Amino acid sequence: MEKKNWPLWEVFIRSRQGLHHKHAGSLHAADEQMAIENARDVYTRRNEGISIWVVESKHIHASSPAESEALFDPANDKVYRHPTFYDIPDEIKHM
Numbered sequence: 001m002e003k004k005n006w007p008l009w010e011v012f013i014r015s016r017q018g019l020h021h022k023h024a025g026s027l028h029a030a031d032e033q034m035a036i037e038n039a040r041d042v043y044t045r046r047n048e049g050i051s052i053w054v055v056e057s058k059h060i061h062a063s064s065p066a067e068s069e070a071l072f073d074p075a076n077d078k079v080y081r082h083p084t085f086y087d088i089p090d091e092i093k094h095m
Contacts, residue, residue: 007056009035013043014051021053032056 006028012021024043029035035054044052063071 006030007058009039009054010057010060011035011039011043012053012055013039013049015048016050021051026057029054 008026009029009032010026011024013024014021024039027035027038027042029038032054036052039052039054040049043049
């Protein structure tokens with residue numbers, strides 16, 4: 001496979017302090033092993049991470065910003081899901 005035809009990979013890094021992976025960027029690589037090694041070299045040069053995920057970009061599907069109203073509006077009808085709906089006793093702190 002020629003270098004110009006290498007697929008695009010999305011890189012996610014979990015930091016030492018973090019509990020979840022965050023998107024760090026993108027890179028081209030011939031396969032998943034090369035993508036992990038390149039991601040390590042490019043995105044964790046200062047020993048920032050403890051875990052790396054790589055996902056081939058073609059496998060990521062996203063919603064369209066133009067459809068956000070129809071996609072997210074049904075949640076607004078469920079006021080019981082909002083924490084401001086409930087009364088919290090004064091004895092409970094830091095919630």
